[in-house]
Amino acid sequence: QVQLVESGGGLVQTGDSLTLACATSGSIFSWLTMGWFRQAPGKEREFVSAINWRGGTTNYADSVKGRFIISRDSVRSTMYLKMNSLQPEDTAVYYCAANVKGVTGPRTSNYDYWGQGTQVTVSS
Numbered sequence: 855q856v857q858l859v860e861s862g863g864g865l866v867q868t869g870d871s872l873t874l875a876c877a878t879s880g881s882i883f884s885w886l887t888m889g890w891f892r893q894a895p896g897k898e899r900e901f902v903s904a905i906n907w908r909g910g911t912t913n914y915a916d917s918v919k920g921r922f923i924i925s926r927d928s929v930r931s932t933m934y935l936k937m938n939s940l941q942p943e944d945t946a947v948y949y950c951a952a953n954v955k956g957v958t959g960p961r962t963s964n965y966d967y968w969g970q971g972t973q974v975t976v977s978s
Contacts, residue, residue: 856882856952858878858951859876859969860950860970862972864974864975867976868941871937871940874950876935885954886967887952888905888926889904889950891951892974899949902915902935904924909925909928921939948971948973949970954966
């Protein structure tokens with residue numbers, strides 16, 4: 855069983871930066887494709903970004919492209935999301951997800967494992 859634990863959320867101001875982390879358990883991390891999703895109150899969960907198991911392929915939602923950077927550290931079995939130029943519309947619960955299919959696409963159904971989420975709030 856794969857466990858995903860997010861950290862790094864918090865309250866920031868517009869224009870600030872924040873880095874989220876997703877730690878995984880076990881030695882399977884190297885084979886997982888990892889992703890970030892977010893869900894704002896009253897809205898559906900939406901894709902933010904994903905990175906394949908080698909880290910050579912990344913995918914971003916248009917709304918975060920150029921502002922967010924996804925990365926992974928196989929030594930620490932941890933994935934990161936560096937979020938720059940944060941805006942109030944980025945406010946949401948951010949979820950870490952993983953799949954063994956090698957898919958970096960945006961569908962939630964492609965992901966086999968999910969974390970509990972971490973809250974990010976951007977004040978205007």
